[in-house]
Amino acid sequence: MERIIEHPVLQPGARAAVNFTFDGRPCSGLEGEMISSALYANGIKIFSRHKKDSAPQGIFCANGQCAQCSVIADGLAVKSCVTPVREGLKVETLRGEARLPRGSCLVGFGRVEELETDALIIGGGPSGLAAAAELGKLNVNTLIIDDKAGFGGKLVLQTHKFFGSVEDCYAGTRGIDIAEKLGRQLKEYPSVKAWPDAVCLAVFSDKKVGVLRGGSYYLIKPRTIINATGAREKSLAFPGNTLPGVYGAGAFQTLVNRDLVRPAERLFIVGGGNVGLIAAYHALQAGIQVVGLIEAQAECGGYKVHADKIKRLGVPVHTRHTILRADGKDGLETVTIAGVDAKFKPLPGTEKTFKADTLLIAVGLNSVDEFHAQAQEAGMDSFICGDAEEIAEASAAMFSGKITAHKVLKALGVMAAPVPQFWFDRLEVLKSRPGATEAPAAKNHAKPVYPVLHCCQEIPCNPCVTVCPKKSIQLSGDSIMTVPRFTGDCIGCFKCLLICPGLAVTMVDYRKDAKNPSVALPFEIGRGLVKKGDRVRLAGWEGADLGESVVLDVKDFKAENTLIVIVRASPETADLAASLKLYPAEAGVKSAAELSKADDETMICRCERVSLGEVRRAIRSGIRDLNQLKAVTRAGMGACGSKTCSTLLVNIFRSEGVPPGEITAFTKRPLFVEAPLGAFSGAKCLTEADEKASWSGF
């Protein structure tokens, strides 16, 4: 069983076990758990075989958007990532096309309920929840829907503490805890109705929104609509990109942090943005070895504190590297990377191969804006916020939700005043990309105890400043973008260590021994991993090895879910030590992978398995209309509705030298998520299996 029993931040809840079978083999799941996670927990990673070439398929989005994870459950083809496992469920590999139940008896139809609301919020993540709270405060009749069983969106997957400002967006609090706070807040507003497990399928031309809630279909008629639909992950084209074990960081976080399933032993990550860096950190927290992380640019695009945090623990971060290919028979076995030149072309002779069972693609996000586009086309009062509007941090998403709610209040005539300008200014700060990195500040005091701030890159963050009881940590400028400085006195309270989202504050203490200082290091990888008396290796702020040391004490701050490890240091290393190093870096095996090897086998449309070769041939035959490309090759015609391949396809046109102006985009049509035909009329049908089951007790 591949379940996470011990986690530094998350506590597995007590859930009843359920028994089910997979291809006849007995398996054990947990009540309410999705089939996909239950299968992973039982070590099963291949869910189906594609009808075109029998290629093995497994988890991809883990978000109900694609259909890669489809299995047969009690005779019906279902998406395993959104279908809960239940006692006695018969799960089978989907081979090619599903067989429909032959005999089936119609019991009756339900009614499609139509509902009116002043505001409909699609998406219960940070921006949607923030918007709902603002509308709730002014008693606006609001319906907020989310396709998951709980609210919080991707916050519920974030075990790390958040950046931003304490006053605007809960900086210093863990994502999972913010989700809970925002969720609780919803209940305070009687005018806000919250529907979990409600999937938006389409916004229709007659200004109604189709929502599938549980198994029932509703048509919502909102006066205003807020699209807080977040983002979806970009994909990447390389040979082997559809092997089971290759998927997005979001799916990984869902398995690990929502469902507490350990999907990997050896993990490799492509992409050094915040998503990739955080995924690496989450993997370490889950006891998974991160074999490496690559980034094509010279620097990771994510916050430096995130990158440094994983480097210090021992994760090799290879900048200026690209992925060449992924290989394996029925799942990922090896990953081959190479260095790149200034034009991102792989450099011959730099190829390295690593053994890995899982490869995460974290190469950026695209806004989910299709409902907004449809609502606008239908002439509705439609608004958009959070990642759906512009990709940024959750802190910015919350603030943009608040602003958008005020635009809605104005549109509804509830509030006359326009949104204050300084809100927009503040949002811009929260959305800021990381700025300049300064050299670590030289020590300019002789205090007996003091914090060292290993935070040298400009990012929008201020919890350490807010939390210091002596006001001894100050920003070096007016904006929360500026880096913090220690000036004044320290009482050694550890508050700044415990709140820093980047784990970038340590505390040096000469009070007990003026010659041999101790250093307190925040640590949230695992309880029991480090004990008093252990010999450990220390790492500098960017991961440099500082030699061995001994653990003097381990303090467990339960409320903050953070350990503080106190180690002995020398006066020379005390101010430099930023973390324990946990793993030795792996160098990889020099491989003779041929760079010129044809990449025609690379899958572009994973639903219909259309290869790069097929797409190239179509483009070279003169096709410039994505709709024609779809008609001829079926690329984009599959279950996900071109959510994954549309960006890749545009990139291929570009690499074939076609100017963007010549390309005609896909025509987007509903539905945006597949839904059973029976749902639209509330059809109650009994299949042969149902009838048999209902009689089995007699």
Added chain:
Amino acid sequence: MSVENYDVIIIGAGSIGTPLALALAERKLKTLVLEKEASPGQGQNKCAIGGVRATHSDGSKIKACLRSLEIFSTWNKKHGDDIGWIKGGYLFPVYTERDEAVLKELLKIQRGFGLNIDWASPEKIRELVPGIAAKDLRGGTWAPEDGSASPLLSVNAFYRRAAKLGAEFHFKEPVKELLSEKGAVKGVLTSRGRYAAAWVVNAAGADAAAVSELAGVKVPVNPDCHEAGITEPAERFFEPMVVDIRPGDKSKNYYFYQNWEGQIVFCLTPQPPIFGHDRRSTSEFLPEISKRMLSLMPNLAGLKVRRTWRGLYPMTPDGFPIVDFPAALTGYVLAVGMCGQGFMLGPGLGEALASHIAGSPSAEDREILAGFKLGRSFAGQEKLK
């Protein structure tokens, strides 16, 4: 401005214009197709669900579609290019006495034209469509030689072959003016240039009436719409196109079949009809079609709907196309008002029309066009729209 010369200019690279271009190119006529969209079939062709039947109620359509069937069914063998053709047949299951009388009456006409169509027993129908509602099923008409093909693959196959034989296609190039002199067509003017031809064919589908205004010829073509959808694929389990002609709450007939990829494709005729050019999906469609289809086939309930769309039916008052050479303007050709059957009529009509333009129509070519005159009274009604 330089002028390029062609024998024939076709306005519209859709269900009619594309196979017509092919038929003209096969007859060695220098052909130019002007299309406002970015590629072939991007108007209503891609909205067609793919049914091809000869089992209509009048000679012209029957003959045109028999010709189409021949082209669709032999395409892969002749050209090594799969267009998704399935000889699945057309089935009209009947649940009321009145419908039985109507279809049996029609059966006589259809058989009179030599069509292979017969009355099928309820048992036979249940065998053809496993899981079809058995209660009150009285039988139905069954035409095993009809079938279906992929509109998307077909129009592109016709396009590729037409281009290979020399037809030129200009996309994203709408026609702005139709040029004429002394009552005869001279060519067309577009945003990009002037093109000369002795023949200009209006194959503009839903835009046919507006395009014909350029020629000064009024045509009674007024699009209404049908909504359609497609499911995820399932293992093949029935072959025919099933047409349920009973009326529903907000609809007339609807029809569906399992395409070459195993997906169920379905289409509904709204009642009252919705006229206009709006092609965005409405919220009414899925609840209505779901109820109707599942009443007939409950075993489709768990199948997931993947996409929906709305397509325009360029309607004429009597439900029959207008394919004619209007006397008012020599060289101007109408191939319009297909009433939602452009996909199945296209290849057959294309051949008949091309033969006329080439000056060598056969007797059958003449018979095909005979029923589609612009000057007719439009008083009749197509019995099986």
